[in-house]
Amino acid sequence: MILTEFDYVRPAGLDEALTLLSATRNARVLAGGQSLLPDLRAGTVRAGLLVDIRRLEELRGITRTPGGPRLRIGALTTLAELSADPLVLAGAPELAAAARANGDPQVRNLGTAGGNLAAGGRATDLPVAAIAADAEVELAGPGGRSTVPAERFAADGAPAGTVVTALLVPAAGPAAAFEKTADRATRYPVCATAVRITPGGPRIAVTGATARPLRLRGVEDRLRGGPYTTDAVLAAFRAEPRELFVPGRGTSAEYLGHLAGVLTARALARAQALA
Known part of the structure; x- marks a missing residue:
């Protein structure tokens, strides 16, 4: 049961949704609802208005961008x-x-890419993969459309009055992978890593074990030129500052740093095999 009071509206188009978000204090976007609705039930989030964008077909679909090797x-x-x-x-x-x-079949059937990216305060899976892929998040707001790097979006979130409209991802081929150790109760990551092997070296990002999804440039530099053996990857992670890894329930920074290294080694091995 949701005990907070709020108004609800289903706009006919994106422009109407943006007008409502800008004009209403504490308005929130409702898409898949897999993060927002539990928060409303728990009372950890308040909303004066829910703007339901689920029927905006212009925000659906996966296509190649014209004139460039990116996926929209x-x-x-x-x-x-x-x-x-x-x-x-x-x-x-x-x-x-x-x-x-992510989660279970019901969560995946209802949860959306935009909602997973914008689920502030939760260690969700999509942001870390977007960072490793060098993706950009497309936003629509009162001033028009803009893009921000996925890493910056993970740190700052969506500005008030804006809507995530798309994720723009370089389509670099199969040399990429994702690995995760999940909390058994919530399915959120205790630690998840995503990698993409590029001509300039690996791109590596981690979430769950860190305060927010992060690209680990220090690890990338230590592994540039290879090899991507488990020993080499674990050595690169041991050189990272322990304060980077945030202890959780029953975990230490040392354990999480080691787990991140193990998962990254697995992901790099899988990416190499796919390549």
Whole structure:
């Protein structure tokens, strides 16, 4: 039962949704509802107005962008759709794997790409894969459309009055992977890592074990040029400052740093095999 009071509206288009969000104090976007509704039930989030964008077809679908090797993933694309889409499986397999690792079938059938990216305060799976893929988050607001790097979006979130409209992902081929150790009760990651091997070296990002999804540039530099053996990866992670890893229930910084290294080694091995 949701004990807070709020108004509800279902706009006919994105412009109407943006007007409502800008004009109403404490308005919130309702998409899949897999994060927002539990928060409303628990009373950890308050909303004066829910702006239901679930029927805005312009925010759905996965396509290649004109004139460039990028995928445009609409914000209302469900995690189930994202995990099985042929374009994503071929060009950004770390995103498909991250979507497939979320929750259970009901969560994946209702949860959306945009909602997973914007679920502030939760260690969800998609942001870390987006960071490893060098993706950008597309936003619509009163001033028009803009894009921000996925890493910056993970740190700052969406500005007030804006809506996540798409994720723009370089389609670099199969040399990418995602690995996760999940909390058994919530399915949120205790630690998840995503990697993408590029001509300039690996891109590596971690979530769950850190305060927010982070790209680990220090580890990348230590592994540049290879080899990506388990020993080399674990040595690179041991050189990271322990305060980077945030202890959780029954875990220490040392354990989480080691776990992140093990998962990253597995992901790099899988990415190399796929390549």
